[in-house]
Amino acid sequence: MNLGQLLHGKRDPRAPGAIQHARAYELLSVTAFAGRRRHTFGRLVGLAGVAPGDRVLDVGAGPGYLTALAAEAASPDGSAVGVDPSEPMVGEARRLRGSANCSFEVGRAEALDAPDGTFDVVVSSLAVHHIPEDVRGAAFGEMFRVLRPGGRILLADFRPPRGRLTRHLVGVTAGAGMRDNPVERIAPMLADAGFATVSESRVGAFLHCVRAVKP
Template identity: 55%
Template sequence: MVLQHLLHGRHDPAAPGAIGRARAYAAVTAVAFAGRRRSTYGRLVRLGGARPGDRVLDVGCGTGYLTDLLARAVAPGGTATGLDPAPAMVDYARRHVRAPGCTFTEGVAEELPYEDGAFDLVITSLAFHHVPEDRRERALTEMHRVLRPGGRLVIADFRPPRRGPARHLVGATAGAVMRDNRTDRLAALIDAAGFHHRDAGRLFPLLHWERATKPARDAS
């Protein structure tokens, strides 16, 4: 579990999946996407339908790479807010992301520090498997709460290889949380939180995405 030790740093019981080593994470992702990070994350921005004037929340924003692209897509007039429990990530993002309308806050997905209906789009990439399993329902309920009626949700997460040496390699380097990540359970969780599930797909290198909307007239 080399990567886990390299990236996570000090354990935080309030956010056990927090990644405290921002510079190491930035270096690892630059390599892992093999030069295709920009196009992969650009695709996520388009999947979310981010457009000028939108208010967007990036949950588990890490170094702010996606938040930056989102801020550019929602300009002029929009805002992109990145949220992450790791102070080192938030600090890194604040120092490196320069796009206008971009802000970063410390916090966890399962307790979002925003008002009901504050966002048009909530998006999260490679972060959902870091939320402890027994808090994932709560995290989705929170995402639903902070979206306006008719707002959009995009969850992109790591899709581990099903078998073979690649699966063992993921377990040995990144640990069981990534090796055993069940992206096939996301759709049911999304439905249970009150979203209308729309579609799902795959992206390079090993990403699974789900897309949903909050009903325009919320029954709750």
């Protein structure tokens, strides 16, 4: 059993990509970024262009670190909502980072519980590879739907290493889903969902970022 399987715990058929061991994931996140988590996720907030007054949605929010930074950038009049399919993860996010303008809800990316055009910005970090492939297109369509015209999206996911040894280590520790994560498909899938001005970049050693705008 690899680390990814341990973090996911018992599979929930209603949310097959959900991570159940929330506190372990939070500890792993702190360790993995080696003191640069705020810097890295702060860059994501900057790339997304979160500004004071914005309404932000974080899809696959996990323990809510990116959500909280987005809420901070949207202050004083804006807000951020984090959505995750894992009830334990949402509970941990509320415990650690819930505030007046930073809230968390249980929900799936392919069935977002929000009216059309609710948000100015949608963000997501290290979550796309957890969305089952058969509903990933629907999830991108939902992100498009809940954004207002002119709204912005930033998706950041794990960029697999290219070296044979490093790929082997990632596969052994995190599983094939991360070792073979097809991040090159994100941009064309966003375009298929209706987004425009799609661009790609890297943040840090292993984050592949895709930015786009809803026309």
